[in-house]
Amino acid sequence: MRNLEYYRDLILVLTQKELKVRYKNNVFGYLWSIGHPLAFAFVFFVAFKVVMKIQMEDYSLFLIAGLFPWQWFSNSVVSSPTVFIGNTSLIKKVNFPRHILPFTMILQEMIHFILSIPVIVLFLFIYHKSPSFSWLYGIPILLVIQFMMAYGISLMLSSLNLFFRDLERLTVIFSTFLFYFTPIIYSESMVPKEYRYLINLNPLSPLMISWRNLFLNGVLEPTDLAISFAYSLIALILGYYIVYKRLSWKFAEVL
Amino acid sequence: MNEPIITFENVTKSYHLYHNVIGGVKNFLFDIPKAISSIKNSRFEALHNISFEVYRGETIGVMGRNGAGKSTILGLIAGVLKPSKGRVSVNGRISPLLELGAGFNSELTGRENIILNGVLLGLTRAEVINKMHDIIEFSELAEFIDQPIRVYSSGMVARLGFSVAIHTNPDILLVDEILAVGDVEFQKKCYKKMLDFKKKGVTIVLVSHSPDDIEKFCDRAIVVVKGEIGDIRRIASKPYFTNPESAFIRGMVN
Numbered sequence: 262m263r264n265l266e267y268y269r270d271l272i273l274v275l276t277q278k279e280l281k282v283r284y285k286n287n288v289f290g291y292l293w294s295i296g297h298p299l300a301f302a303f304v305f306f307v308a309f310k311v312v313m314k315i316q317m318e319d320y321s322l323f324l325i326a327g328l329f330p331w332q333w334f335s336n337s338v339v340s341s342p343t344v345f346i347g348n349t350s351l352i353k354k355v356n357f358p359r360h361i362l363p364f365t366m367i368l369q370e371m372i373h374f375i376l377s378i379p380v381i382v383l384f385l386f387i388y389h390k391s392p393s394f395s396w397l398y399g400i401p402i403l404l405v406i407q408f409m410m411a412y413g414i415s416l417m418l419s420s421l422n423l424f425f426r427d428l429e430r431l432t433v434i435f436s437t438f439l440f441y442f443t444p445i446i447y448s449e450s451m452v453p454k455e456y457r458y459l460i461n462l463n464p465l466s467p468l469m470i471s472w473r474n475l476f477l478n479g480v481l482e483p484t485d486l487a488i489s490f491a492y493s494l495i496a497l498i499l500g501y502y503i504v505y506k507r508l509s510w511k512f513a514e515v516l
Numbered sequence: 517m518n519e520p521i522i523t524f525e526n527v528t529k530s531y532h533l534y535h536n537v538i539g540g541v542k543n544f545l546f547d548i549p550k551a552i553s554s555i556k557n558s559r560f561e562a563l564h565n566i567s568f569e570v571y572r573g574e575t576i577g578v579m580g581r582n583g584a585g586k587s588t589i590l591g592l593i594a595g596v597l598k599p600s601k602g603r604v605s606v607n608g609r610i611s612p613l614l615e616l617g618a619g620f621n622s623e624l625t626g627r628e629n630i631i632l633n634g635v636l637l638g639l640t641r642a643e644v645i646n647k648m649h650d651i652i653e654f655s656e657l658a659e660f661i662d663q664p665i666r667v668y669s670s671g672m673v674a675r676l677g678f679s680v681a682i683h684t685n686p687d688i689l690l691v692d693e694i695l696a697v698g699d700v701e702f703q704k705k706c707y708k709k710m711l712d713f714k715k716k717g718v719t720i721v722l723v724s725h726s727p728d729d730i731e732k733f734c735d736r737a738i739v740v741v742k743g744e745i746g747d748i749r750r751i752a753s754k755p756y757f758t759n760p761e762s763a764f765i766r767g768m769v770n
C-alpha cells in the first residue's frame with residue numbers, strides 16, 4: 262500500500278517538475294506545445310497541397326489528425342536518450358526505481374498531446390464535422406497502446422544510450438525515417454498496391470492510422486487496433502525485460 | 517547493539533571500463549571483436565573480497581587514501597551499486613548523504629526541491645509537506661526558500677540537501693565527505709544533529725579524511741587500503757591524542 266502511494270507521489274512530483282521546468286508555469290508553454298505540430302502541418306500543407314496539388318479533401322484536417330499524435334511519439338523518442346544521462350547525480354547516489362524517469366517523461370508528453378486535442382476539435386468544426394461518441398472509449402484505448410509503445414522504446418533507448426553514447430544522433434535520424442514511412446502526410450490508399458503490404462511492417466503505421474480514423478471518422482478498425490497492440494506489447498517487453506532489467510543495475514557505474 | 521544492520525560478506529566489486537563502448541555504436545560495429553575483448557579484459561577491481569559488519573546504532577568511520585574504495589563501499593550500502601561477488605545485506609531505511617542536493621533542479625524553488633528530493637529519498641508527498649516547516653527551519657534558508665535554487669550559493673544548496681536528508685527518518689545515515697561544505701556555524705549544527713541521531717540509535721557510516729571527525733564520532737573505524745580492509749579498529753578511550761588507536765589512524769592517513 263505504502264509502495265503504491267510512493268510510486269504515485271514519485272510520478273506526480275517528477276511530472277510536476279518537468280512541467281514547471283519546461284513552462285515555468287506560463288500559458289505560452291502550452292502554445293508552444295501546439296505550435297510545433299501546427300507549424301509542421303502548415304509546411305506540409307504548403308508543400309503538398311498548394312505546390313504539389315495533392316488530391317485529397319480537407320488535407321489540413323487530415324494532417325493535423327495525424328501530426329498531433331505523432332508529435333507525442335516523436336518527442337518521447339527523441340528525448341529518451343538523455344533521460345538517464347540528464348539525471349546522473351540522482352542515479353549515482355539515490356536508489357529509486359529508475360524506470361520512473363522515462364515513465365514520467367512519456368506521461369508529460371502525453372499530457373501535452375491530450376491538451377492539444379481541442380485544437381483538433383476546432384479544425385473539425387471548421388470543416389463542418391464534429392467529434393464522435395466513439396472518442397470516449399477510442400481515445401483512452403489508443404492512449405494506452407501508444408503509451409506502452411513509447412515507454413518500451415524509451416526504456417530501450419535511454420538504457421542503451423548510457424553504453425553507446427552516439428545513440429542520440431541515430432535516434433533523430435531513425436525518427437525522421439519512421440515519420441516518412443508512416444502514413445501521416447499521405448494516406449494508406451495512396452501507397453502503390455505492390456508496396457501496401459509493407460505498411461503494417463512499420464509498428465507505428467496501424468497506430469497512427471487508427472488515431473486519424475478515430476479523429477476524422479469516429480471509427481476504430483479492430484485489425485489496426487490488434488496489430489498496434491501487439492507491436493506495443495512487444496516494444497514494452499523488449500524495453501523493460503530484455504534491455505532495462507538487464508542493464509539498470511549498471512547505470513550508476515557507467516554514468 | 518548485537519544485531520548487524522549492514523553485512524558485507526566476501527564482497528568484490530569490479531568495474532567494467534566501458535570506454536570503447538562509450539565511443540558509440542559506430543566504433544562498436546566497426547570493430548566488434550576488439551570491442552568485445554576489451555569489455556572482457558578491462559576490468560578494475562575496486563574492492564577485493566572484503567567482509568565486515570556494522571551493528572545497529574553503531575557509528576562507523578571509513579578512511580583511506582583517494583581511490584581506495586570508500587565511495588564504492590557506500591554505493592554498495594546505498595544499493596546503487598551491485599557487488600560483483602559476495603553479498604551485501606542491509607536491513608533498514610537509508611538516507612544517503614552522498615552528495616548533497618543530488619537530484620535538485622536549479623530552476624525549481626527551494627520549497628519545490630524539498631518536495632522533489634524528499635519523495636526521491638523515499639517519503640510520500642504528504643510526509644514531506646508535514647515536515648516542510650522543520651526542514652526549512654533547520655536549513656535557515658527561510659528568506660530564500662521561494663527562490664529558484666540557481667540563485668543559491670553552493671553552501672546554501674548543501675544546507676538544503678542536508679536538511680532534507682536528515683528529515684527522512686533514516687535507520688542508516690551514509691555520510692560521504694560532506695560536512696566540509698557549510699560554514700562553521702552550520703557544520704556545528706550538522707555535527708550536533710548527527711550526535712542526536714547517534715543518541716536515537718541511528719546507524720551512521722561516515723567517510724572522512726579528517727581523523728578528528730572520525731575520533732569525535734565513531735565507535736569503530738575501517739581503514740580501506742587499495743580495495744582491501746587494512747584494519748578495523750575500535751576507538752576506545754578518550755582523550756584521543758593519547759590514544760594509541762588514534763595514533764594508528766593518523767598513521768594510516770598520513
Ligand SMILES: Nc1ncnc2c1ncn2[C@@H]1O[C@H](COP(=O)(O)OP(=O)(O)OP(=O)(O)O)[C@@H](O)[C@H]1O
Nearest residue numbers: 514515531560562581582583584585586587588589
Ligand atoms: N564508475 C566507475 N568506473 C570505473 N572505475 C571506477 C568507478 N568508480 C570508481 N572507480 C574506481 O574505483 C576506485 C575506488 O573509487 P572510490 O570512488 O570508491 O574511491 P574513494 O575511496 O571514495 O576515493 P576519494 O577519497 O577520492 O573519494 C578508484 O580507483 C576509481 O578509479
Ligand SMILES: [Mg+2]
Nearest residue numbers: 586587588692
Ligand atoms: Mg569518494
